[in-house]
Amino acid sequence: MMISKTSIYIYIILVTRCLIYGFIKVSSSAYHIIHNDHPIQEVFGFLRENAPRYQSPPPPPILLSNRIQGTTSSAPTNPFAQFNPSYGAHFPTGGVAICAMAPPTCENSVYRTMDGSCNHLDNPALGVANSRYGRLLAPKYGDGISSPTRTLTGDDLPNARLISLVVFGEMDVPDPQFTLINMQWGQIMTHDMSMQAGGTQARKHPTRCCTDDGRLIASNEAPTTCYPIIVPPNDPAYSQVGTECLDFVRTLTDRDIKCLYEQGPAEQLTAVTSYADLSLVYGNSIQQNSEIRAFQGGRMSVDQRNGAEYLPPSRNASIDCDAAPPGEVCYQAGDIRVNQNPGLAILHTILLREHNRIADVLAKLNPHYNDRTLFQEARKINIAQYQHISYYEWLPIFLGSENMLKNKLIYKTSTKNFINDFDSAIDPSVLNEHATAAFRYFHSQIEGRLDLVSELRSVLGSLRLSDWMNRPSIIEVGDNFDSLTRGHSTQPEELTDINFDREIKHFLLRRNMPFGSDLRAIDIQRNRDHGLASYNDLREFCGVKRANRWEDYSDLIELDVIEKMKTLYASHEDVDLTVGGAVEAHVAGALAGPTFLCILTEQFYRTRVGDRFWYENGDSLTGFTEEQLSEIRKASIARLLCDNGNQIASMQPQAFILVSKSNPVMPCADIPQVDLTKWIDQKPFEPTSDTLNAIPYHYGK
């Protein structure tokens, strides 16, 4: 009886709120412009003064080797097999943190390194895999050092699952404009830019804070990294099966690995490079890369099945996947999260196939190129296309074109113009406020039903997301690879709002059990684990008026939502960033309210101008020619899907946007393509026997 009453109450308020909320928009004038009129040093002077780690980075850990052993050759062998450093080398493992390794000095190489080091020549460790997140505001840990955030008065913050149930809804509201591939590209960008250290985000975590049947393990018996989410009594879902506890393992910090820690509050570590460099395709270290590279024709390793190329197999399928029958396919890629959901595995495959497609074309155009040159040139083009699609086609949907132009994240320019805006004063590290709060708001776009769609765009069937998490084999069944790809570019994503799909709110990673976890509750708990500054702090930081009492939040938040937060939080000062930012009315033309929009804009500005290898830079060593750049600017998500499906024949030209009269499905051949003949005989830097020994090993040869 109690269960149904609770559910009914929640549903009624959510329906009412959604109806009202959907129509409210905030004018963009409420948004504080960061980059236009004020130099970043001025507005973020605080950051400069409070960022001693950036100004003088810690000495790099001991280097194992500074030289490549042997030379690359076109033979399909792995030249790195003998190179076996003890850290920074293999794919991240749950519960284990490793030290970043950046060389003390850098050579000015033609290509990006695999681990992101030496992108910044004076500060080689910036943006490197296994380093700290950046932060806009000082952390608010419970003990000032590392324990999870508490209320102003030192009490426990309200239960994360309860907030997920009361403040956030689970209504199915299809987006009227954007397709599901829009959501899926977002997860690709996320996995490219950050991954909290010590976690798995897909496969079962080796650290257990709850028993397998959902009972809490006593704190004196549980590992110290445990911070489980307690399920409230009468929970509408979990009480049906007696689940009392959702597993949650704290992210590892610089305090957990002595090679990075100096003093002061803990900072979480991120296991992947922070650059938009397709590290999820190529790996985050030379060693990771060498495990998935073919070493022939510049190609990445693939498995051929039924006439198509798929990602290579995981070396430990029983750990990496929840494959039911043993022998079911499970993949290995540059990122360990690859198997987490079918759409993710498909885009991983598409980006991998794109690399090999480019390498094959380049090999025909330039028969004198060896494996290394083909690999690096194909990688460079693949990354450039990806950066172009991300910033000019995808990000404007989230941040708004006007906002992006105003803040210099994109430019209106002729097709050939270079944009040399690399700024060595900008730290490209991924901000904790971005990865742990703002960017996760787009979990709201996740759809729990994945449609299988034919070439004629009729729905053939659909999959339930939670049936196929961590079980990617489904994408290889029958025509599913193409049907799901068409499905993702045809069906709408979920509206970006306070609703989070039931499949991720009660059934996340359920591994054949009746219920799984709750991603919204996890996001809230993670906010506290990382000790993020409060919603009110970030509001103020972003130029929105600081609230002195609950009612002051009504400038951006619906009154009924404020009322609900009031019933949970002791003070308006306690509201978590993940919660407050997600219930703000959106800025016109964007998919986030002013506070999250400010954080996201700041992050993507840094990701662009802090990247020395950004594809639009006209650097004569690392960049493209004007003709090549104008070709890269023709890349689109539609063409990427067309070129790399099994047999996809048609697509709408703007695949992030729903099919309509102005965006009709058309033959793939009619969608503009990057002309790779502009790369004929463009001789990249080729090491001679003299220079080879001078090239540090980390250059990703």
Ligand code: HEM
């Ligand atoms: C089916 C789609 C998705 C699923 C199942 C999913 C699931 C997850 C899970 C399980 C985590 C780890 C949570 C934790 O332990 O703290 C996570 C982290 C995250 N997700 Fe998603 N996610 C999806 C899509 C997205 C999208 C579309 C975005 C943004 C556009 C996004 C942004 C993030 C971010 C920023 C993180 C933190 C990354 C880090 O470790 O630094 N996710 N997601």
